Amino acid sequence: MKKNWPILVVDDEEVMCESMAAWLREDGYHVDTAPNGQKALELARAADYAICFVDLKMPGGMDGIETMMEIHRIRPEASIIIITAYATVDTAIQAMKEGAQEYIVKPCNPQEISMLVSRILKLKKLQSENAILRKKLTRQYRHHDVITKNPRMEEILALTQEVSSLRSTVLIRGESGTGKELIARAVHFSGNRADKPFIVVSCAALTETLLESELFGYEKGAFTGATAQAKGKFELANGGTIFLDEIGDISAKLQADLLRVLQERRFYRVGGTQEVEVDVRVIAATNKNLAEEVQDGAFREDLYYRLNVIEIRLPPLRERREDIPLLAEHFVQRISSELGKDVAGISEDALKMLIAHDWPGNVRELENVIERALVTCHNGNLSEQDFSWLQHGNAQPEGWEVPDVPLGELERRAIVAALERKHGNVKEASSALGIDRSTLYDKLKRYQITH
Amino acid sequence: MNELCLVAIGNVPGNALQWIENATAEWFPLPIRCLPSLPIPNGAYDAKRGQYQSVEFMKMLVRSAPPDASRVLGVTDVDLAIPMLSFLFGQAQFDGPVAVVSLCRLHQQFYGLPEQESLLRERTVKEALHELGHTFGLVHCSEPTCAMSLATHIELVDAKAEHYCERCGLKLVQRFARGE
Numbered sequence: 082m083k084k085n086w087p088i089l090v091v092d093d094e095e096v097m098c099e100s101m102a103a104w105l106r107e108d109g110y111h112v113d114t115a116p117n118g119q120k121a122l123e124l125a126r127a128a129d130y131a132i133c134f135v136d137l138k139m140p141g142g143m144d145g146i147e148t149m150m151e152i153h154r155i156r157p158e159a160s161i162i163i164i165t166a167y168a169t170v171d172t173a174i175q176a177m178k179e180g181a182q183e184y185i186v187k188p189c190n191p192q193e194i195s196m197l198v199s200r201i202l203k204l205k206k207l208q209s210e211n212a213i214l215r216k217k218l219t220r221q222y223r224h225h226d227v228i229t230k231n232p233r234m235e236e237i238l239a240l241t242q243e244v245s246s247l248r249s250t251v252l253i254r255g256e257s258g259t260g261k262e263l264i265a266r267a268v269h270f271s272g273n274r275a276d277k278p279f280i281v282v283s284c285a286a287l288t289e290t291l292l293e294s295e296l297f298g299y300e301k302g303a304f305t306g307a308t309a310q311a312k313g314k315f316e317l318a319n320g321g322t323i324f325l326d327e328i329g330d331i332s333a334k335l336q337a338d339l340l341r342v343l344q345e346r347r348f349y350r351v352g353g354t355q356e357v358e359v360d361v362r363v364i365a366a367t368n369k370n371l372a373e374e375v376q377d378g379a380f381r382e383d384l385y386y387r388l389n390v391i392e393i394r395l396p397p398l399r400e401r402r403e404d405i406p407l408l409a410e411h412f413v414q415r416i417s418s419e420l421g422k423d424v425a426g427i428s429e430d431a432l433k434m435l436i437a438h439d440w441p442g443n444v445r446e447l448e449n450v451i452e453r454a455l456v457t458c459h460n461g462n463l464s465e466q467d468f469s470w471l472q473h474g475n476a477q478p479e480g481w482e483v484p485d486v487p488l489g490e491l492e493r494r495a496i497v498a499a500l501e502r503k504h505g506n507v508k509e510a511s512s513a514l515g516i517d518r519s520t521l522y523d524k525l526k527r528y529q530i531t532h
Numbered sequence: 533m534n535e536l537c538l539v540a541i542g543n544v545p546g547n548a549l550q551w552i553e554n555a556t557a558e559w560f561p562l563p564i565r566c567l568p569s570l571p572i573p574n575g576a577y578d579a580k581r582g583q584y585q586s587v588e589f590m591k592m593l594v595r596s597a598p599p600d601a602s603r604v605l606g607v608t609d610v611d612l613a614i615p616m617l618s619f620l621f622g623q624a625q626f627d628g629p630v631a632v633v634s635l636c637r638l639h640q641q642f643y644g645l646p647e648q649e650s651l652l653r654e655r656t657v658k659e660a661l662h663e664l665g666h667t668f669g670l671v672h673c674s675e676p677t678c679a680m681s682l683a684t685h686i687e688l689v690d691a692k693a694e695h696y697c698e699r700c701g702l703k704l705v706q707r708f709a710r711g712e
Binding site: 097100101106108187195 | 585613616617618620623624625666682
């Protein structure tokens with residue numbers, strides 16, 4: 082384990098180098114020594130040292146500070162410990178300013194060195210763990226996780242790659258369940274903001290005042306219950322990306338506030354008097370036709386153009402039916418391992434049935450359907466039988482007459498009925514209706530349904 | 533052939549080599565021989581620090597080692613140090629033929645307390661096993677009671693047992709079984 086953290090000792094005195102190296106080798110480290118700066122740089126180019134002990138005073142050629150600065154240039158990750166025989170405040174300050182992590186006066190207590198080395202390595206271990214985890218996280222959202230062979234989707238993926246490192250606002254349009262958030266994540270995690278926060282705000286789920294404090298934060302005493310200052314999502318996303326889902330649902334006042342943030346990159350916290358400046362990339366999504374909303378006067382035209390710098394329109398699943406078998410196989414693999422089920426795949430007939438289905442809830446609906454089928458499946462393969470309920474749901478029940486009412490009223494009744502069946506549970510009702518929660522909230526608002 | 537040699541450097545307490553011989557016989561399947569004492573090496577004394585440079589002791593041990601010695605452990609009563617560290621309980625060539633142990637800071641007297649021979653014996657044995665362990669390729673052990681754990685002050689020496697932990701002991705056995 083310790084062998085993974087090689088150490089370099091640089092000192093013109095051979096006794097000092099060798100005795101120090103011997104002492105560290107007893108602790109299990111791989112240690113190299115160098116009698117001067119030149120040799121140290123040569124070694125640093127060849128090996129990735131975790132720690133370099135560098136003597137401050139070395140006669141002739143490079144001194145300790147110069148050596149340290151050069152090592153730092155070659156190996157910015159290496160921790161450098163400056164060794165000196167005489168403690169002077171000036172040199173200590175200079176060494177630390179030039180990037181030394183520690184400064185020790187020889188001879189020092191064995192315990193001091195031992196603790197110093199283990200403290201630095203503990204930090205390094207955490208740093209490398211962190212880097213590995215970040216890499217894993219980034220990998221989760223790489224483009225190839227969007228499963229498709231549809232030419233239009235492939236064009237969209239190429240576009241997300243092109244725009245990933247820009248700061249321009251992206252507007253993603255698409256029906257519920259088409260994967261708008263997945264595309265937003267793909268944009269964020271393949272760009273230069275990947276190691277910064279990606280913050281999601283579902284605009285439809287919150288009331289105007291809640292959304293305002295959610296987005297911009299608030300000062301202590303801004304309203305009853307604001308007992309301390311709180312940062313909003315824009316501040317939390319600083320340096321990274323904010324994803325505003327269901328942007329078509331925000332009020333006129335919030336539209337104005339948002340426009341200001343997009344124009345000036347600054348805002349006030351609720352109840353605040355000091356401006357907060359942020360560097361945030363905005364990705365917005367909606368299932369509405371914002372251009373129509375603008376014409377109807379429901380959405381500000383200037384905000385629409387600010388948001389619509391780069392537009393990505395995701396096709397519904399029924400327009401990319403060739404992806405259904407790929408997606409279905411993918412969900413079977415993923416969900417069956419999550420559920421601990423030993424299901425290998427889907428039969429031809431079942432696939433045909435899935436391809437023929439209309440998928441109003443898009444990819445999310447397909448995922449839910451596969452999960453439901455897997456839960457009840459008792460064979461090694463999903464068959465037509467496992468999806469029989471889907472066909473029933475699709476077909477028009479016998480003897481059911483469509484009442485003579487506007488379409489909106491039909492939708493309202495369906496929602497009320499679903500809520501009643503699910504005892505007011507919005508999550509379950511939305512999944513039964515094949516729409517997502519925020520869409521259901523939006524419809525509840527529109528039809529003024531209280532639940 | 534392949535002896536483990538013990539040698540006093542300068543004056544050391546009368547029984548020190550005997551204590552070490554008894555303890556090492558348990559762990560190392562090698563004939564043990566006590567060599568005639570050696571003098572404190574010239575030039576080892578650092579007047580500025582009032583201590584002795586350990587490296588000079590190691591060099592002398594390498595020079596004077598009998599040709600049939602597998603390992604040579606020097607034992608001294610003077611205070612050892614290296615340029616970087618303020619003191620050492622001992623030093624070894626990692627996986628090499630020589631090591632040295634200083635008894636200076638193992639005496640209770642060093643800490644202003646009345647001398648206690650039994651405690652000196654225990655500490656001497658622990659440090660001798662520790663340095664010899666290094667010469668046979670053992671690195672510091674994370675088990676605080678193992679003779680191979682790193683002691684940077686006397687309390688940590690006292691926390692150790694007079695033997696290796698199971699893991700370190702097994703490594704030694706395996707090494708000897710391989711005939712190294």
